[in-house]
Amino acid sequence: KKRWLPGCASGNIITAVAMTEPGTGSDLAAIRTIAVKDGKDYVINGQKTFISNGINCDLVIVAVKTDTKAEPPFKGISLLCVEAGTPGFEKGRKLDKMGFHSQDTAELNFVDCRVPVANLLGEEGQGFFYLMKKLQGERLVTSIMAQSMAEAMLQMTIKYSRERTIFGKPISSFQHNTFKIVEMATEIELGRTFLDNLICDYIAGEDIVMKVSMAKAWIPEMANRVAYQCVQLHGGYGYMEEYPICRFARDVRVIPIFAGTTEGMKVIVGKMMGL
Template sequence: MYQEEHNIFRRAFGKFIEREISPFIEAWEQEGIVPREAWKKMGDSGFLCPWLPEEFGGSGADFLYSVIIVEELCRARAISVFAPLHSDIVAPYIYQLGTDEQKQRWLPRCASGECILALAMTEPNTGSDLAAIRTHARRDGDSFVINGGKTFISNGILADLVIVACRTDRNAPGSKGISLICVERGAPGFQRGRKLKKMGLLAQDTAELIFEDCRVPAGNLLGELNKGFYYLMHHLQQERLVSSILAQAMAEAMLETTLRYCRERTVFGQPVSSFQHNAFKIVDMATEAKIGRSFLDRLIKDHMDGKDVVTEASMAKSWIAEMANRTAYTCVQLHGGYGYMEEYPICGFARDVRPISIFAGTTEVMKLIVAKKMGLV
């Protein structure tokens, strides 16, 4: 799939990470946020939304450029820089559903890093069951007035534009009557709640969002009224694929750093890797990583070809995320006491990989989707 131009891009982004991201990750984790300047540098260098057409500030690149960005951030243990959410999960909503005016207003600033994006679906009592959301919006003249709250919102503090899933027809049952409305920073009645403290992804700002009579222009409706649930379901294929790429790249990075450690570290006068039990554990991890990579690469190609891979993406999100977590556990164990020390990369990897089997739909929800597609439930 990859051509020489992709390899050149990978090397360029790798150098950017070495220069502009890796030296600062520890400080950003202590501060609990990635500074806006880092986002702006990514935008200035063409590393945000590279797939956008040139008229909107992108370079018209194919999806593989996004894959490369995800993979290199993971390998550098810099996934707290949540650019993949901004570029490959939220921005496509605007590009595919937005009016010409909306696209001209927001997308160039998304590509430059001036406008950071977030997607607000989850609520305190509603996770994967999006049809149960309670945040609602009513039309009032030329405005929508939004009331409700969202939680676990990635980029929640930094976001300049939040796509909010809310109920616009409170009498409609279940998934009907849901719309997507764009709320901009500074909108009256829009407040940031707590910046949430998490187990991992320490530099990634996850927050509560509060809407109290939040008034936004009616022109901020994204797509058609009451079709929000359909839009969310349609876009989840790429979201789950991106999550699978995250997990796969982290599994490969953890295996690489652990293999290096086990060859160098000696116990009883011989390398840790030379003990048969440990060697078999490493072989098992390497085998699973190869299986995941083969499946994922095929999925990426099918997705780029426009095929419907909802079922396969759900399978990947389920299996690869769990595989990456198994890999993290074993890699920490092979490091011994050093695996529990922050100075060793595997400690951070183990923290950061954990939520991939939870966000964008839990492993259990992914399996339920597949089971329904198979006619089992």
């Protein structure tokens, strides 16, 4: 904590969390990156992909298998802190994404990467539980992100629809378009109400796993429906990069995918409902 947290808080240390691998996404227990203890070190070998801040990170928390024979497999997962510049740690290709161009996403490679045993975050074999506990906060943040984007897209579209005229009338005045805007506004209001309640539960320290999974499954999908309709209401201008709605539509598409897919969230909710 003394070594890294002050820099994380000040912004001098950029961090990344490396979980996803080329063949492993939602099924975290199936990761193949291993860390073998060798004296006072761990030796890491494996590959990660889709890692946010992968190129710019100064410190990466890597999910590894420290016990490849653990049953069930998730009990063999640990978290190791690896600093940029560590021999054997290579920042690979910066991925060319559809959106989110302001944030780098990268492949990371570990080839006989040696880190001290002291770089173990928490206890060995507890990495899966740490991640599952803290992912609820990440899913709340991404739901807030989607909700905020939906609200912003609606506002810019209402403004455009009032100013743009066709056949001598604002496009917002045509009943079909009015209904579309009202439908979006209704869904957005529902999302905001649910999210505000969820934030209160989180602040109160309540268990939010089921509700936050519902939020992550529904709000980003709602934001993508809003993006589609807002681009449509902008017409050809909505497809032009000079209009913000174009970027919003590209950027919002990934939110139902990262931090837990829509489908994964529904599986969690279904299990908690006893289905």
